[in-house]
Amino acid sequence: MLRLACLAFSGLLAATGPAVAGGPDMWRLEWPHTDFSRSTVDFDEITSGGPPRDGIPAIDDPQFRRVGDPRIELADNEPVIACAYEEEARAYPLRILMFHEIVNDIIGELPIAVSYCPLCNVSIVFDRRVDGRVLDFGTTGKLRNSDLIMYDRQTESWWQQFVGEAIVGELTGHRLRMMPSRVMPYGLFAASYPHGKVLQPPGGAIAYGRNPYAYYDSADWPFMFHGDYDRDLAPLDYVLAVGDEGWSLDLLSRVGRIETDSLIIEWRPGMASALDEAWIPNGRDIGHVTVMNHDGEPVVHGITFAFAFAAFHPDGVLHH
Numbered sequence: 001m002l003r004l005a006c007l008a009f010s011g012l013l014a015a016t017g018p019a020v021a022g023g024p025d026m027w028r029l030e031w032p033h034t035d036f037s038r039s040t041v042d043f044d045e046i047t048s049g050g051p052p053r054d055g056i057p058a059i060d061d062p063q064f065r066r067v068g069d070p071r072i073e074l075a076d077n078e079p080v081i082a083c084a085y086e087e088e089a090r091a092y093p094l095r096i097l098m099f100h101e102i103v104n105d106i107i108g109e110l111p112i113a114v115s116y117c118p119l120c121n122v123s124i125v126f127d128r129r130v131d132g133r134v135l136d137f138g139t140t141g142k143l144r145n146s147d148l149i150m151y152d153r154q155t156e157s158w159w160q161q162f163v164g165e166a167i168v169g170e171l172t173g174h175r176l177r178m179m180p181s182r183v184m185p186y187g188l189f190a191a192s193y194p195h196g197k198v199l200q201p202p203g204g205a206i207a208y209g210r211n212p213y214a215y216y217d218s219a220d221w222p223f224m225f226h227g228d229y230d231r232d233l234a235p236l237d238y239v240l241a242v243g244d245e246g247w248s249l250d251l252l253s254r255v256g257r258i259e260t261d262s263l264i265i266e267w268r269p270g271m272a273s274a275l276d277e278a279w280i281p282n283g284r285d286i287g288h289v290t291v292m293n294h295d296g297e298p299v300v301h302g303i304t305f306a307f308a309f310a311a312f313h314p315d316g317v318l319h320h
Contacts, residue, residue, distance in 0.1 A: 022048060034156040038172040040165070041144065049119075049143045049224060053151075056139040058102035064090065064197035067190045072198050073209070075281035076187025077272045079288075080198070081123045083181040085110055089193035091186065092116075094274040095208045096201055097123070101148055102137050103199065104128070112179060113137045115161050117148035118213055119223055120308040121238070121275060123183050126164055126176040145311040146225040162304075162312045180298040184288050185271040209280055217275040222307050233320050235307035240265065240289055242301045244316035246309045251320050253287055263299060264292045 023043050024036035030053050065072055074080070080091040086108040097103070097116035105112050111128040115137075128135050135152040137159070142149040148161040157169030164176035189196060201208045216223065217236050229235050238249040242263065252258065252267035259265075269287045276283035291301040309316060 022046075031156060034151075034158065034169045035172075036168060038170065039168045040172055041160075041167045045144050046142050046149065046168075047144075047224065047226070049141055051139070051141040053141055054138050055141050056099070056101050058104060058138045059096075059100050059199075059202055060104050060136065061202075062103050062105050063200045063202070065200055067091075067194055067196045067198060069198075072200075074186040074198070075272075076185060076190075077270060077285070078186045078281055079183050079271050079274050080186050080189055081114055081116065081125065081181055082184050082189050082193075083107060083112065083114065083125050083179060084193070085112075085179070089189075089196040091189045091193075091196060091198045093186065093199060093208075094123070094183070095210075095280050096199055098211065098213075098274065099206050099208070100202075101139055102150060104136050110179075113150075113176075114181075115148065115150065117146075117161050118216075118275065119143070119146040119225075120148075120162060120304050121217070122147070122162055122241075122302050122304040122308060123181070124161060124164065124302060125179040125181040127179055128176070130171065130174055130176065143224055145227055145308060146222050147308060147312075162308060178300045180300050182288070182290065182298070182301070183271070183303055188270065188288070211275060211278055211280050211283070213275050214278040215276065217273055217305075222305065225307060225311075227307075227311050229307045229310055231306055231310050231318055233306040233318065235305065237306045237320075238286055239304055239306050239309045239318065240291070240301060241304055241309050241313070241316075242291060242299060244313040246306075246313070246316060246318040248306070248318070248320040249286060249289075249303070252289060262293060264290075264294065266290045 079094045103114040111134045113126045137150045140149045150159040155170040157166045157171040166174045239246045271288040272283035273286045291299045
């Protein structure tokens with residue numbers, strides 16, 4: 001059954017086009033304004049994920065409802081990306097990000113890009129300001145190490161979502177600032193931020209709440225990943241990443257709390273995996289984490305898969 005489910009989501013993604021490498025000569029037809037003479041990566045590492053440019057549409061005019069609004073259709077255990085800045089807190093449900101991957105938003109007066117790559121299960125909130133200008137982001141339809149490659153509409157440079165770095169184009173080498181955020185169950189967000197706002201679906205025929213990658217996080221190998229992997233953990237095991245140091249969620253679920261010289265990490269049950277069952281609220285409980293420094297301030301971190309952590313942090317330490 002697992003194999004059939006994995007074939008099903010692979011077919012769903014591949015239906016929009018073949019997964020091929022290509023290169024600048026091919027890409028220029030779709031990207032006439034991207035400066036392919038500037039790059040920090042080997043173009044052979046970049047593949048098509050299937051959809052064309054903006055085939056996975058970013059949300060540019062996000063609409064919200066207040067916590068407690070009866071029209072919010074979220075189960076308490078559903079994962080949301082929570083971002084709090086100044087006096088405002090917002091939740092971006094993975095059931096929506098699953099189909100859009102990027103939300104261009106403004107929280108307080110701060111322009112942010114909320115991003116989610118399902119194949120790496122990594123959620124990152126970025127400050128959209130670079131060198132004094134605000135960038136707007138969309139999806140290229142390309143992947144590297146199975147991770148989303150974004151682009152900015154101002155220069156059409158390509159950005160690696162996992163690290164927030166421009167890897168192709170005019171802004172190559174620039175990095176986006178990552179904002180503290182965390183993936184948490186909606187019920188906890190609602191209790192913690194009773195005046196918070198929740199992103200609403202932009203409409204259309206998409207069945208939000210459905211997981212098109214059913215049983216992906218139980219597969220033997222990540223979809224569209226062509227790199228090497230030699231860590232002790234299974235490639236699709238969940239990992240907490242803080243910089244180039246990682247902890248398996250299995251370890252965290254066993255011990256509950258870990259203190260290092262600089263961090264306090266706590267794991268609690270109560271959040272469904274977005275990449276398990278076909279209906280997200282039915283996903284198995286993978287729990288959620290908080291990461292603070294010893295002054296009680298939130299620390300930038302992410303929950304991802306072991307293969308993605310190893311691909312982008314090949315010399316990183318992975319505790320399990």
